[in-house]
Amino acid sequence: MKIYTRTGDKGTTQIYVDKPLRVNKDDMVVTCYGDIDELNSTIGLLVTSVSTEYQSILQDIQRxxxxxxxxISASSTLTKEDVNALEDLIDSFTRKMPPNTAFVLPGGxxxxxxxxxxxxxxxxxERSVISLSKAHEVSDVVQAYLNRLSDFLFTFARYLNVEAGVVEVPV
Structure with missing residues (x-):
């Protein structure tokens, strides 16, 4: 199968909702897909710099x-249990480190x-999905998952610094 189709050369692409639909490449749905794809790719990079015990957690998030x-486009197996799983991870990592008492500079x-x-x-x-939800139906679990995922990523960043012995720099 070829990776290129030549059908997108004029600024449109095909998405799948109930049936295939051709939209402009700057359509809100395509923008959301792109933001989620970028997020997935940045998490893929994160996977390469953590120990194997955390890689499967991050790969589950990628899935x-x-x-x-x-x-966003059709049907999904994403459920409230996936949101709860993120909350459990946040709670688990939070118990293993000192309380967060100040805003901290990203880094470490x-x-x-x-x-x-x-x-x-x-x-x-998450902001893209919220904008999209004003014009299209988006499952509440999508917004909740992305919101909780950003909380998890903040907590995980703090935990990785604690584990590495890096002191966080307050704002």
């Missing part, structure tokens, strides 16, 4: 991000800095 995209060890980049991209994807 769920595909479900977020599917939920390389993995934590990348987790902060992921968090920022996640927040943008």
């Amino acid at each position: 769920n991000l595909f479900q977020v995209g599917f939920a 060890c390389v993995a934590a800095a990348q987790a902060h980049v992921c968090r920022a991209v996640c927040r943008r994807a």
Whole structure:
């Protein structure tokens, strides 16, 4: 199968909702797909800089991000349990570190800095989904998942710094 189709050369692309639909490449749905794809790619980079014990957690999140995209266009297996799983991870990592008492500068060890980049991209994807939801039906679980994912990525960044012995820099 060829990767190029030549059908997008004039600024349109095909998406799948109930049936295939051709839209402009700057359509809100395509923008959301792009933001989610960028988020998934930044998490893929994060996977390369964490120990194997965390890689499967992040790869599960990456798989769920595909479900977020599917939920925007058609059907998805993303559920409230996936949101709850993120909350459980946040609680688990939070118990293993000192309380967060101040805003901190994004950064620290390389993995934590990348987790902060992921968090920022996640927040943008969440904003795109919220904008899309004003014009198209978007499942509530999508917004909840992205919101909780940004919380997880912040917590994970803090945890990676604690684990690496890096002191966070307050604002």
